[in-house]
Amino acid sequence: MAAATFAFAAGTLSAVPLAARAQPGQSIDLGLGASSRYDDNVLQYSSDQLRVFASGLKPDRFSIQSSDDLLMGPFASLTWRNVMGPGRSRSLRLKWNGEFHQKNGTADFRTYSATWREAFSKDRQLTLYGDWLPSFYLRQLFDEDVDVAFPGLSKYRRVEFDLGMGSLSWRQRIARKARCEITYRYEHRSYNPDFMERTSRTHQGELGVEFFRLPRRGSLEFTGGYRVSKAKAADSDTVGDDPDVSYHGVIAGLGWRMDLMRKRAWRLGASAGYGLGTRAYDSNLPADRYHYKRDDTSNTVDVGLRWALPPHWAVRGVYRFDHNSARLGTQAPPSSDTGSYTENTVGLAVDWSGALWRKVKAAPGTEEE
Numbered sequence: 001m002a003a004a005t006f007a008f009a010a011g012t013l014s015a016v017p018l019a020a021r022a023q024p025g026q027s028i029d030l031g032l033g034a035s036s037r038y039d040d041n042v043l044q045y046s047s048d049q050l051r052v053f054a055s056g057l058k059p060d061r062f063s064i065q066s067s068d069d070l071l072m073g074p075f076a077s078l079t080w081r082n083v084m085g086p087g088r089s090r091s092l093r094l095k096w097n098g099e100f101h102q103k104n105g106t107a108d109f110r111t112y113s114a115t116w117r118e119a120f121s122k123d124r125q126l127t128l129y130g131d132w133l134p135s136f137y138l139r140q141l142f143d144e145d146v147d148v149a150f151p152g153l154s155k156y157r158r159v160e161f162d163l164g165m166g167s168l169s170w171r172q173r174i175a176r177k178a179r180c181e182i183t184y185r186y187e188h189r190s191y192n193p194d195f196m197e198r199t200s201r202t203h204q205g206e207l208g209v210e211f212f213r214l215p216r217r218g219s220l221e222f223t224g225g226y227r228v229s230k231a232k233a234a235d236s237d238t239v240g241d242d243p244d245v246s247y248h249g250v251i252a253g254l255g256w257r258m259d260l261m262r263k264r265a266w267r268l269g270a271s272a273g274y275g276l277g278t279r280a281y282d283s284n285l286p287a288d289r290y291h292y293k294r295d296d297t298s299n300t301v302d303v304g305l306r307w308a309l310p311p312h313w314a315v316r317g318v319y320r321f322d323h324n325s326a327r328l329g330t331q332a333p334p335s336s337d338t339g340s341y342t343e344n345t346v347g348l349a350v351d352w353s354g355a356l357w358r359k360v361k362a363a364p365g366t367e368e369e
């Protein structure tokens with residue numbers, strides 16, 4: 001989805017855990033920020049769909065004003081952190097994100113997340129993460145079950161879902177300059193009543209290995225995993241002609257970051273990443289022509305620059321290229337490219353963070369601050 005554009009670059013903000021550098025004690029920090037980015041294909045339409053939209057001949061299939069858009073993304077976070085000693089800390093972060101479109105307000109959304117992290121000595125870390133995304137607009141889709149008042153009236157209806165996601169991960173050092181992290185993630189998508197057959201549960205396992213302490217404070221990370229998504233594939237009509245969006249597939253990624261320049265008052269860093277994902281759809285119904293024997297391959301490339309002005313400010317610039325190639329089964333129309341798309345995103349974000357409250361643990365024989 002579009003919100004993922006800044007996910008890779010945002011990860012560079014926590015490249016070095018703050019708790020590992022802080023004095024023992026507790027603190028509450030406030031984070032504020034905003035991003036502005038241009039997206040040339042906000043709903044990830046295929047080339048054929050973009051041509052139909054541009055022609056204006058079938059307006060019932062679209063609810064947007066423009067296929068590209070300028071998006072604003074404010075965010076706010078509140079983090080409680082308790083540093084208990086060398087390598088030992090605990091933190092809880094609550095965060096709100098918004099994404100607002102200049103031309104296509106129908107696709108605006110908000111997310112809410114919480115992160116609980118336990119850090120132990122020898123670079124071991126346990127993280128529990130939860131995310132809630134209500135009423136995310138997907139696009140207009142054909143609803144074969146809808147009853148229309150007159151023949152010829154459109155059967156295209158709005159598709160949106162609520163997404164709940166949770167993950168649990170464990171990280172530890174496996175060598176002097178390497179560590180690994182294993183993650184399990186669960187997702188539940190609940191679609192609106194017209195498309196309840198798309199409601200799904202997804203399980204994902206992932207393993208990552210990071211090599212750090214490279215030149216210029218650099219790091220290199222390799223990740224790989226597997227996803228299985230099981231959709232309801234039936235609605236209340238019990239006819240058995242509903243699409244099945246269940247799928248399984250592998251994911252893999254490569255990420256790199258380093259400091260380009262480092263001064264007393266500021267530093268400039270760069271990051272880059274590549275992601276690969278496959279989806280083999282599980283539909284066994286030939287009438288489900290857009291999912292039966294379908295295979296997708298997704299390739300994404302992220303490039304980012306980050307200018308940090310400690311202790312409060314950071315400015316980030318990012319670019320993302322996303323291409324999905326869908327190979328449909330023989331039942332699909334020969335000229336159809338539904339499911340394939342190309343998306344380019346470029347943007348700028350500004351972040352501020354600062355302490356609202358801090359209590360430093362007193363050294364032996366002294367009073368607390």
